[in-house]
Amino acid sequence: MKLRSLLAIGSSAFVLAACQGQDASDPAVEDPATDEETGTDAGEDAGEDTEAVDFSIAMITDEGGVDDRSFNQSAWEGMQAWGEEHGLSEGDGYAYYQSNDSADFVPNLNQALAEDNDIIYGIGFQLLNSINDVADQNPEQYFGIVDDISDRDNVVSLTFRDHEAAFLAGVAAAETTETGRVGFIGGIAGPVIDRFETGFTAGVAHVDESIEVDVQYAESFTDAGIGQQVAAGMYAAGADVVYHAAGAVGNGVFTEARNRMESDADAQLWVIGVDRDQEEEGEYDGGNLTLTSTIKAVGSSISQSANLTMDEGFPGGENIAYGLEEEGVDLVQGNMADEAWSSVQDARQGIVDGDIEVPEFSYSE
Structure with a gap:
């Protein structure tokens, strides 16, 4: 399909409070994220007034882990916001699979596949080869790669003019x-x-x-x-x-x-x-x-591509690039x-x- 141009939301919407999510590959790990003002579990009220959609997404971290306070964490925070928007909860609509090193990429992808996620995102260019290999083996499954470009028809590429x-x-x-x-x-x-x-x-x-x-x-x-x-x-x-x-x-x-x-x-x-x-x-x-x-705006790019898939169809084979003009990258005054x-x-x-x-x-x- 011909991809319509996307406008990224402003930085205030995708820069969220730091938090660490539960590792979907290790159910024994507890999620310590809390709402700073209420002290309740983050996302506890997600979807209270929203009907949950029948759609699920997952992310495979790179070696930094989901609590790296940087790249992976920003992706996870955006995924949490997407889940709240659609009335979904962690583990039942969105999840992450933590990679401690590159040897974990393919096993994590296969586990995400086994758990029937609609789109599986690889967070970082180091996952490109693993994403391509697993995408070749599963042509009906949708994948996403962040920070690199795949030529597979069942993979959407999300890149940034850093x-x-x-x-x-x-x-x-x-x-x-x-x-x-x-x-x-x-x-x-x-x-x-x-x-x-x-x-x-x-x-x-x-x-x-x-x-x-x-x-x-x-x-x-x-x-x-x-x-x-x-x-x-x-x-x-x-x-x-x-x-x-x-x-x-x-x-x-x-x-x-x-x-x-x-x-x-x-x-x-x-x-x-x-x-x-x-x-x-x-x-x-x-x-x-x-x-x-x-x-x-890693998290925002994931959210937008997931919403696009639900609303119009999966933009497989496309590269969606974000720069200053699209508010996909920016600088804060600090x-x-x-x-x-x-x-x-x-x-x-x-x-x-x-x-x-x-x-x-x-x-x-």
């Missing part, structure tokens, strides 16, 4: 740095993270080409210890703003910045978060060190100074209007 939001992060970093040196920490090198690096370095140069950008890769999305180690080297070398695009590795970046800020009252270090608003990760005794965060935020706003408008062309790749295609 370089556009990363460009704004680069503008924010350049407008904020006092040392003239900033850092970028990537997870596993590849086209997806290359977009973040390329956009960020271009955004910094857009403001001031003399600012140095220290680029390093952790070659992991899970090892917070490596993130802390790399961040320590960057801060010691003079960087005062570090942007991470590394999933749970970023938790170590925040840890290192907090430790340094708490041990030195005169220090002013910043971290730029990724995929969801990570302001709460920057809380420390003296305030908050999260400068800003790039936002990626703790930016007003002057820096104004520069970010100008850059955002320039990108949307086509006056600023953001490069997509540095080293990969």
Whole structure:
């Protein structure tokens, strides 16, 4: 079918309170998510005034896990919101299957298949080959892949122009740095993270080409210890703003910045978060060190493709791409100074209007 153009909902609708869902592959794990205001279980009243639909979706996490405070978690929060919208509850309408490493991808996909989910989403480019293999074996089953493109007719691809939001992060970093040196920490090198690096370095140069950008890769999305180690080297070398695009590795970046800020009252270090608003990760005794965060509407994209399937039919074989114009990626003001935020706003408008062309790749295609 010819896919109609989709408009992503604003960031306020898909950036939800942090929570950890129940692992569908381990029913013994309890879901600790609660409503912060009422203290009741999150989603306890879901569907109270909504008739539940006869439709179910599931997600297979990448190696970071559903509580990575970043990419997987944003997908899960969006799926929870979709379930509430349709009167469904976890395990009876939507579920996740947690992957501790890549060896779990295919078993989790097969378990999701056995439990008769209508659409099964792979969260992250690392699942592409597994999704394609299982999709080939099950041509009547619907699948989705986030952050990569499948050519299978029973797979919908959900991709993001991350370089556009990363460009704004680069503008924010350049407008904020006092040392003239900033850092970028990537997870596993590849086209997806290359977009973040390329956009960020271009955004910094857009403001001031003399600012140095220290680029390093952790070659992991899970090892917070490596993130802390790399961040320590960057801060010691003079960087005062570090942007991470590394999933749970970023938790170590925040840890290192907090430790340094708490041990030195005169220090002013910043971290730029990724995929969801990570302001709460920057809380420390003296305030908050999260400068800003790039936002990626992973959960919203899943919700929209599921709704499209229910309303019009599955958009198999299509790639639905989200950028600044569709509000599928963005940047929050966070703790930016007003002057820096104004520069970010100008850059955002320039990108949307086509006056600023953001490069997509540095080293990969």
